[in-house]
Amino acid sequence: MQDKRHWYDGKIYETFIAPHQDDLYKLIKNIIPPNSKVLDVGCGTGRMDFLLAQESAKVIGIDLSSKNIKTAKEKLQKKNLDNIEFIHGSILDIKKFTDEPFDIAIITYVLHEMDPEERIRTLRLLKTAAQMIIIADYIVPVPKDLSGLSAKTIEFLAGKNHFTNYRNFVKNGGLQTLAADAGLQIKETLKAHTETRQIIVIE
Numbered sequence: 001m002q003d004k005r006h007w008y009d010g011k012i013y014e015t016f017i018a019p020h021q022d023d024l025y026k027l028i029k030n031i032i033p034p035n036s037k038v039l040d041v042g043c044g045t046g047r048m049d050f051l052l053a054q055e056s057a058k059v060i061g062i063d064l065s066s067k068n069i070k071t072a073k074e075k076l077q078k079k080n081l082d083n084i085e086f087i088h089g090s091i092l093d094i095k096k097f098t099d100e101p102f103d104i105a106i107i108t109y110v111l112h113e114m115d116p117e118e119r120i121r122t123l124r125l126l127k128t129a130a131q132m133i134i135i136a137d138y139i140v141p142v143p144k145d146l147s148g149l150s151a152k153t154i155e156f157l158a159g160k161n162h163f164t165n166y167r168n169f170v171k172n173g174g175l176q177t178l179a180a181d182a183g184l185q186i187k188e189t190l191k192a193h194t195e196t197r198q199i200i201v202i203e
């Protein structure tokens with residue numbers, strides 16, 4: 001079984017990193033119609049999924065990091081929820097785990113860390129798996145100010161391979177180019193509170 005490992009996965013991600021995205025998760029929750037069936041791609045420790053599960057019929061989170069999924073499952077055990085499921089695996093293997101169609105697929109801060117080929121394959125797969133795709137990631141061009149510099153620093157600290165993919169994501173024009181390359185049409189682009197982030201909606 002493939003496994004992705006970052007030094008900050010698991011409890012560190014859940015405690016120190018994911019909470020900084022809470023405003024993003026709330027924005028996404030507001031876009032999703034109630035009672036939807038949701039797939040969260042690269043769900044990390046599942047923090048957004050617990051929020052979305054409040055009004056969704058079902059939420060499935062999949063992540064390649066066994067440490068992140070372990071933390072997500074530990075949290076799930078403590079809550080009495082039967083409409084969330086966490087899967088350890090790659091989105092590219094989703095059909096091994098479930099064949100169900102989804103109303104919404106969400107992918108937040110994952111594409112920039114994938115290699116170029118994996119990004120395109122993932123987006124093409126999501127187009128067949130869900131009716132609506134919501135993507136949140138870095139705005140390109142990256143702002144030439146402190147916010148842009150701190151984003152770059154964070155990505156540098158994530159590790160060599162991660163940083164190489166981030167730089168390629170930026171160099172190639174970010175989400176807009178990627179959506180076009182994958183044959184996806186953007187319905188809406190939303191600014192998402194911080195200067196370095198955007199949300200795009202594809203239907």
Ligand SMILES: C[S@@+](CC[C@H](N)C(=O)[O-])C[C@H]1O[C@@H](n2cnc3c(N)ncnc32)[C@H](O)[C@@H]1O
Nearest residue numbers: 004042043044062063064065090091108109110
């Ligand atoms: C920066 S984290 C973002 C986590 C969460 N979506 C968030 O917004 O906080 C990126 C996650 O994507 C996962 N990931 C990367 N490639 C993946 C793949 N092919 N399939 C599933 N998860 C993947 C990583 O393991 C990592 O947990």
